[in-house]
Every structure is written in C-alpha cells, then in structure tokens.
Amino acid sequence: MKRPFHKGWNVIRRITGMVMCLLCVITLLPLLQAEGAGIQNASRSMQPSTFAKSTAELHSDTLAPDAVQQFAREQAIILGTEHEGNHWDHAQLDFYPLGPGTRSWLVYANVVGSPVGYMIISANDQGQFQLSEYGQGEQRPYNISLLNQALDRQQLDLKKMINDGGGLQLRYAPPLLAYWKVERPNDDAIYIDATNGDTLPTSVLNALDRDSQQDTKRMKSIRSISVQAVVKTPDVSPKVPMLSVDSMDLQPLFDPADNLLWITSKALSISGVKTLNQQWKEHKKIVFSADQQNVMYGGPLPVSGYQIWRDDRGTVQNQYIAIGGNTSVRRFVPLQTLLRDGNFYAVKP
Structure with a gap:
C-alpha cells in the first residue's frame, strides 16, 4: 500500500x-x-x-x-x-x-x-x-x-x-x-x-x-x-x-525524518506491548504514522515507550503507548487509538 x-x-x-x-x-x-x-x-x-x-x-x-x-x-x-x-x-x-x-x-x-x-x-x-x-x-x-x-x-x-x-x-x-x-x-x-x-x-x-x-x-x-x-x-x-501502573518503559529518542527508509517498509504487526517489545528487539527504532491523518497527530512520530495499567489481580487493563518526545511533547495515548488510525513501521539501518 x-x-x-x-x-x-x-x-x-x-x-x-x-x-x-x-x-x-x-x-x-x-x-x-x-x-x-x-x-x-x-x-x-x-x-x-x-x-x-x-x-x-x-x-x-x-x-x-x-x-x-x-x-x-x-x-x-x-x-x-x-x-x-x-x-x-x-x-x-x-x-x-x-x-x-x-x-x-x-x-x-x-x-x-x-x-x-x-x-x-x-x-x-x-x-x-x-x-x-x-x-x-x-x-x-x-x-x-x-x-x-x-x-x-x-x-x-x-x-x-x-x-x-x-x-x-x-x-x-x-x-x-x-x-x-x-x-x-x-x-x-x-x-x-x-x-x-x-x-x-x-x-x-x-x-x-x-x-x-x-x-x-x-x-x-x-x-x-x-x-x-x-x-x-x-x-x-x-x-x-483498583488499578495501578507499571513503571514506564522508555526508548531512546530519534527523529523519523533523519532516516526515511521506514517509508518503504511494510507496516509491523502490533497487537500489544508484547509484540511491540519483540519489534524493538529486532529493529531498535519504530515510527508511528497515521499517513494522511498525520496532521491530527503531529506525526510521523517516534514510538518512545509505553506504560501498562493493571487491575488488583495483575491483569492488563490498559496499554498506553508513548509517541513523540524528540521535537515534540512525549504523549502517552491508548494503543487502541493508534491502531485505529495508523500503523507502526521499522526504521531500517
């Protein structure tokens, strides 16, 4: 696409x-x-x-x-x-x-x-x-x-x-x-x-x-x-x-415009923090882009971390993904919002 x-x-x-x-x-x-x-x-x-x-x-x-x-x-x-x-x-x-x-x-x-x-x-x-x-x-x-x-x-x-x-x-x-x-x-x-x-x-x-x-x-x-x-x-x-939050997991910041090869890559299959971590281990840097809706996000933006919200049994209730933080504010937003409007891409070396 x-x-x-x-x-x-x-x-x-x-x-x-x-x-x-x-x-x-x-x-x-x-x-x-x-x-x-x-x-x-x-x-x-x-x-x-x-x-x-x-x-x-x-x-x-x-x-x-x-x-x-x-x-x-x-x-x-x-x-x-x-x-x-x-x-x-x-x-x-x-x-x-x-x-x-x-x-x-x-x-x-x-x-x-x-x-x-x-x-x-x-x-x-x-x-x-x-x-x-x-x-x-x-x-x-x-x-x-x-x-x-x-x-x-x-x-x-x-x-x-x-x-x-x-x-x-x-x-x-x-x-x-x-x-x-x-x-x-x-x-x-x-x-x-x-x-x-x-x-x-x-x-x-x-x-x-x-x-x-x-x-x-x-x-x-x-x-x-x-x-x-x-x-x-x-x-x-x-x-x-009865909710609590895990410690934030933060990633190094970068500018997606410094290496535009991610534009040619296929969208990553991300369903949650677990698969996001797997992609980080393989690719190191990940970009979120809402494509033609990027004006509504200030993007494309680096994916710079996440924070998990759990109930009193330890079950995951919410997953907030951090976007931005390099040339813009780092914002924790619901993963579902990002999955609905855009895709994640790997930055190729």
Whole structure:
C-alpha cells in the first residue's frame, strides 16, 4: 500500500518553529500577567479550579464540572502508584477547557509549583470520560514558552492583537490534535500545534472549527454531561478503581525524518506491548504514522515507550503507548487509538 510522505509538510512543520504569547484570555490570564502582558483585574475571577489529594470536597467551577474533577483525581491517584515519590497522588490539578464542542479538558499537575505531568480528559455523548492522553514530568502541551516563540516568529504582538479585537483559544480535536487558534483582527486566524509549535494548515483547521461549532449547537451544555456522570458516581469523595501502573518503559529518542527508509517498509504487526517489545528487539527504532491523518497527530512520530495499567489481580487493563518526545511533547495515548488510525513501521539501518 502506498503511503505518501508529505515532505513539504514536514519542512513547514520544522521551519515555523515556536513563539511569543500568553494563553487564552479567558482561561489563562494569570499566565499572561506572569509574562508581563499588563492585563489587569482579570485574574481574580479567572483562576482555574484546583484540588489536592487531601482535599475533602470537590469544588465546581465553570472551567471543569465536578465529575471531570473527580475523574481527573482518580486518574492522578492511579498514576501515583507507579513508584514511591512520583507525587501524582499529591499534585494540585489545574483545569482548562479545550475549546467549544470538544468536551475535553487540559489538566496540569503540579507539586509546590513544579510540574508533575499533564492529562487530557474527554467526554462522550453519554457523559463517560476517557483519559485521552497524559504525560510525565515537565513536558506538556500548550506550553507558554512554545507559544511565545511561535507568535514571535509570526511577528505577532498578542496584547496589541487582543486590544484590536483579536483573541487566543486553546483547542483540541480528537484523536490527538492539541492546538491554539490565534484570531487576528481583520485577517484570517492562524493555528499552531500546541505540542511542537508548528503552524497548521488553515484549510484543515477551518473545517475542524466548523465541525466543532456544529457540535456545540447540538450539545445541551457541558454541565449536562457533568450531571450524567455524577449520577453514575454520586460519592463526593473519589471512588478510585483498583488499578495501578507499571513503571514506564522508555526508548531512546530519534527523529523519523533523519532516516526515511521506514517509508518503504511494510507496516509491523502490533497487537500489544508484547509484540511491540519483540519489534524493538529486532529493529531498535519504530515510527508511528497515521499517513494522511498525520496532521491530527503531529506525526510521523517516534514510538518512545509505553506504560501498562493493571487491575488488583495483575491483569492488563490498559496499554498506553508513548509517541513523540524528540521535537515534540512525549504523549502517552491508548494503543487502541493508534491502531485505529495508523500503523507502526521499522526504521531500517
């Protein structure tokens, strides 16, 4: 099967780089102030909802309904089982909604101001939540420095742009496209990948915008999702599933563009972590590519590790595969998501 490799797209993704900003005027004004943007009187009412393990009550906030907070806290406690001292279970969680129609929330985890990791939580029409992706340590999407560099490369002054009627929004398009929408007054919006700072094709993102607006009209409200989920788990204190995570298995990072011979190889037969490990022993380096959907992944990307989630009997319940980490954020995503949308390829020496 022919798999087109868009060399021109990769060049664009590399050249556009990273640049100056502040996050969404509505959701990230405290960060804007920290960067010296000089916007006043907004942080009092725009602070994100937060809690830690010792918090007895989950506080509702327009940035994240109670059910989202509860689900996020459960996932954080599970991630905290990896090893003693990884601090997920004691982290403060900060919530940011990711655009209209997506029903997704970005969650930053910090301990005493130091990053522990991040999560992106998504909800379906039935109010069921999924951990769409997560990351460990300092690497996280929607990084302020990344955006600062990207906007600077575009020669944009965010404060002036906002004063003139423009704006900035955090967006997320399933399965894995994290991006900023930069609205310019009297000009077309531009879109920036929030995992690597690359500029995204406006035609594709404009279509996604139209779809998300239609989804928003069909939704009754985000809060209705919260009510559905709370009915299923009515306890105020988190009811944590008996799950735990193995230690992360990480692989050396590399750039798939350094050796393009993987394009000519056949897709590997991957059904789980076991077969993935077998391929690593034989080929050393593996690339994930969603082919013509790579714009939705920021790919092609190196496969850089995995983490297994188990129940209290030790049975494997979830397999999260790490993609990226070299020129983009390392993201742990469900193996089923990758198998549905793309293939794995061996990098030939």
